[in-house]
Amino acid sequence: MPNKNKIKIKVEDLTLIFGKRKQEALKMLDQGMSKEDILKKTKCTVGVNRASFEIKEGEIFVIMGLSGSGKSTLIRCLNRLNEPTSGHVFFEDHDITRENNKELLETRRNEMSMVFQKFGLLPHRSILENAAFGLELRGEELGLRTEKAMQALETVGLKGYESQFPSELSGGMQQRVGLARALANDPAVLLMDEAFSALDPLIKSDMQDELLEIQSKLKKTIVFITHDLDEAIKIGERIAIMKDGVIEQIGTAEDILTHPASEYVEAFVEKVDRKTIITAETLMFKKNTTVEIHKDGPKGAIRKMRSTTAITLPVEDENKKFLGYVWLSDLLELEKEKETTVHKALRTDVPSVYKNYTVEEMLPLITGIRYPLAVVDEETGRLLGLVSQTSLIIEATRFGKKEVVELKEKANEI
Numbered sequence: 001m002p003n004k005n006k007i008k009i010k011v012e013d014l015t016l017i018f019g020k021r022k023q024e025a026l027k028m029l030d031q032g033m034s035k036e037d038i039l040k041k042t043k044c045t046v047g048v049n050r051a052s053f054e055i056k057e058g059e060i061f062v063i064m065g066l067s068g069s070g071k072s073t074l075i076r077c078l079n080r081l082n083e084p085t086s087g088h089v090f091f092e093d094h095d096i097t098r099e100n101n102k103e104l105l106e107t108r109r110n111e112m113s114m115v116f117q118k119f120g121l122l123p124h125r126s127i128l129e130n131a132a133f134g135l136e137l138r139g140e141e142l143g144l145r146t147e148k149a150m151q152a153l154e155t156v157g158l159k160g161y162e163s164q165f166p167s168e169l170s171g172g173m174q175q176r177v178g179l180a181r182a183l184a185n186d187p188a189v190l191l192m193d194e195a196f197s198a199l200d201p202l203i204k205s206d207m208q209d210e211l212l213e214i215q216s217k218l219k220k221t222i223v224f225i226t227h228d229l230d231e232a233i234k235i236g237e238r239i240a241i242m243k244d245g246v247i248e249q250i251g252t253a254e255d256i257l258t259h260p261a262s263e264y265v266e267a268f269v270e271k272v273d274r275k276t277i278i279t280a281e282t283l284m285f286k287k288n289t290t291v292e293i294h295k296d297g298p299k300g301a302i303r304k305m306r307s308t309t310a311i312t313l314p315v316e317d318e319n320k321k322f323l324g325y326v327w328l329s330d331l332l333e334l335e336k337e338k339e340t341t342v343h344k345a346l347r348t349d350v351p352s353v354y355k356n357y358t359v360e361e362m363l364p365l366i367t368g369i370r371y372p373l374a375v376v377d378e379e380t381g382r383l384l385g386l387v388s389q390t391s392l393i394i395e396a397t398r399f400g401k402k403e404v405v406e407l408k409e410k411a412n413e414i
């Protein structure tokens, strides 16, 4: 099992400059000069500009950005297919930027395997030989490499195609071979550079699903490059957004959508379907006032309601477990009848959600109800917070960010 608190790759202040006058360009970059001005003055291109980030063991870390933003340059720095101009890349505790050629070769063969957009298959070798190629380079003996390659081909769903040749396979299948070759090495880290970009949309979507499934079993650390935001959101546990060689923001899709770090990021994610990403955890507000079933009688519950101007309140037991709702009208009846507990007023047939529920999943639950959705802890059933209907509808209808904040504040006051 991977340890998600363990840092697998650490990139520290990494800069890569293309061109002859690298040191001069680096100085200019330090002085705050733009990529454009540096190019004019030195004919050098800033590929990556002072990138720092950490990738955790077992996570899928996506680097995304428009064409030319520096994604490929950055991922190729991780295994030094591109030589960084300054900064460091640590794999676990060793500094890859300081490795000699022999050590670097070992790292590439054993620790990090790359899957390329153009598949990189050898046309005159069979699918099995292609899948075993990395192992062959590593000097593994034939029996072992055949066994491992067969296993990897099975993992990617290509059992039975071993003796065919790349030209006999569709694009999607060829990319599966590329993936099998990387997996056969059993590397700690998979580097995937626009691995699915050349595939047509349906096959691309299948491959994404398959990668997620493989990942749920193998739990590799994966660095995945894409220029496709939907793909980044679908497969990335965290996403780094790049622009002009700079990492503008790193976070989960939800972090990025709800707290974009710059106008660029905000514009970038504007068209994303928020309702599939925003969760109850982000929308919920804490309700300080609740009715405690063993403590509050109708009188006490009515007093609590009056102090909050609510006409309905959530009810908890002594362990803070959510039980349902009580309504003011029912409590007034109980008060008249001189009841001492609120039990008779408790309505338990109310929906509740967990904090990872998306807006899309919550929307059907609010039709026909007039109270906030209770968010409860999956294990203990404790009430974590409430999601107002207004905030759900706002997210579903995709207002601008400023309006969402204002309306959400208003909704939570109610």
Ligand SMILES: Nc1ncnc2c1ncn2[C@@H]1O[C@H](COP(=O)(O)OP(=O)(O)OP(=O)(O)O)[C@@H](O)[C@H]1O
Pocket (backbone or CB within 6 Å): 018, 019, 045, 046, 047, 065, 066, 067, 068, 069, 070, 071, 072, 073, 074, 227
């Ligand atoms: N070999 C090179 N020599 C000079 N400049 C380069 C080289 N490779 C890339 N660049 C430049 O570095 C910058 C980053 O390019 P890179 O290919 O990393 O971007 P990218 O985000 O991967 O783009 P794409 O999605 O189009 O592949 C660009 O300005 C590009 O022109």
